Amino acid sequence: MEVVMVPYLLALLFLPLCLMFILRKRDSSSKSLPPGTCGWPLLGENVEFALLGPQKFIKDRMEKYSAQVFQTSIMGEKMAFFCGAQGNKFLFSSENKLVTSWWPQSMKKALLFPEFVESSLKQVSALKRSFLHDILKPEALKQYIPLMDAMARQHLHQNWDSNRVVTVFPLSKKYTFDLACRLFMSLVDPEEIKRLADPFTLVTNGMFSMPIDLPGTAYHRAIKGGTMVRDELMRIITQRRKELTENQETSGRDLLSKMLLVTDEDGQFMSEMEISNNIIGMLVASFETTSSAVTSVLKYLAELPHVYDQVYREQMAIAKSKGAEDLLTWEDIEKMKYSWNAARESLRLTPPAQGSFRETITDFTYAGFTIPKGWKTFWSVHSTHKNPKYFSDPEKFDPSRFEGSGPAPFTFVPFGGGPRMCPGKEYARLEVLVFMHNVVKRFKLEKEIPDEKIVFHASPVPVYGLPVRLLPHGN
Structure with a gap:
């Protein structure tokens, strides 16, 4: 009896699973999904993405599957990669209509308080983008240029x-x-900055690694670093709120004070946790990508004497x-026109940010394919920046590409585009140009x-x- 019952019970257990599989397969086959592969179970195509690097990974799949959109599985998510200028334009213009901002769970766990990990990005960021645009627009940033210059001089x-x-x-x-x-x-104490910088480096080094939270892994260090960063920020924010209350300040002297003083439509102030989340987002955007951009610009100046000479003269x-x-x-x-063209060409060839994720909020059709609700999407600089369709001789460093009207719309996208364009674009431009100015005034680079x-x-x-050799001018 027992021998007979075991297969019978197994059949009863597996029948619903089989029906679910058949129904799901029938449902997916009724939709024309983008071509591509989801790779290995659980692993997806994470290994291929890491081994090939984003540029080759995307180029290979554009050639094999579709130059418009292909599917894959990255970070445990079904994902549609949108390609080319049209793909960029489509996603940029679909914000809050077809797609909404999304971060991988692994990234949220490293950066945010546990209470916010399951929240949408819109819920995490209590700060309106209009507020960020106001404090990061050129008119507001003009006042920071002398300080940027003074700090660059001191650093060098x-x-x-x-x-x-x-x-x-x-x-x-x-x-x-x-x-x-x-x-x-307004932090100036080196020890105070170090208490943020050291754990923050752990976060940025590990938040995109394999999300295995075990001792010894980069991701485990990122989780620990994130906790230390949040603790230190909460101390700084609480202290500043106390100062503002005691001094009765009504206008903020920096971004932190402005956040503490801003209220929503109901007159409510942001909580310390919400402010911490927003500052962490700003630090991520202004730290890793901008330092990568500065490094790439100096790399090309060291490699290309004719470009260096024109930047130096200017x-x-x-x-x-x-x-x-x-x-x-x-x-x-505003006079640094050639220097900024050289910096933009560096951003084209070695873009510091690889693209951005979105989550679909409804089924929609693109290029004849259905992108189901709940799928993640990704637009990438790598489908256009070195594409000969948009940039002739794409591997050549040529700042003249940005003269006149410059590249075609939606082909040069180091800062994204549309309503979600990086609000820190102008901040990054000023930081890169000020640093270039101070380096080339002092040195030639080899x-x-x-x-x-x-x-x-x-x-x-x-x-x-x-590593570069510094050659003072006149030697």
Whole structure:
């Protein structure tokens, strides 16, 4: 009896699973899903994405499946990769209509308080994007240019001037983080900044790694680092709220004070946790990607003497028009046209941000394929930036591409586009140009490792951090 019953019971157990599989398969086959593969069970195509790097991964699948949209499975999610200028335009213009912002669960666990991990990004960010745009638009940022210049001079004096060789990437990370802490929270104490910087580096190094929270893994270190960052931010925020209450301040002296003073439609102030979430988001956007951008620009200046020479001439013309102690102004930045074209060409060839995720909020059709509700989508710089359809001789470094009207719309997208375009675009432009100005005024650059490879972490970085030899002018 028992021998007979076991297969019978197994059949009863597996019958519903089989029916579910058949129904799901019938449902998916009734829809024309984008071509592609979801890879291995559980693993998806994470391994291929990591081994190939995002650029080759996307290029290979565009050639094999579709140059418009293909499906894959990354980070445990069914995902549609949208390609080309049309794909970028479609996703940028579909915000809050067909798609909404989304972060991978692994990233949210590393960055946010546990109470917010299951929340949507809209719920996490109590801060309106209009508020961010107001404080990060050119008119508001003009006042920060002299401080950016002063901090760049101080950074180079302390960390570059007395050395024959420096490693650019870690130093650019130090500069960008110090600057963000000063501008966002008025932090100047090196020890206080270090209490944020050290654990924050753990977060950025591990938040896109395999999400295995076990001792010894990069992701485990990211989780621990995130807790330390949040604890330190909560201490800073609580102290600032106390100061504002005691001093009865009505206008904020920095981003943190402005956040503490802003209210929603119901007159409610943001909580300390909500402010911490927003500052962490700002630090992520201004730290890893901007330091990667600075590093890439200096890499090309070290590799390409003809580009360096034109940048040097432009920057020295600005320097000679000022007194030795005069700090940069908005008018000076506006004169850096060739330098910004060179920086943009660097952003095209080595984009610091790879793209952005969205989540579909309804079924919709694109290029003849159905993208089901609940799927994740991704647009990527790598489907256009080196695509010969949009940029002739795409591997060549050519700043003249940005003269006149520049590249075709939705082909050059290092900051995204549409209503979700990175609000920190202008901040990044100023930071890169101010740093370029101060470096080329002091030094010529030569790479210590001519064929140093680029690897992808959260952003593309040189394997050895880009060590360069500093050659003072006149030597």
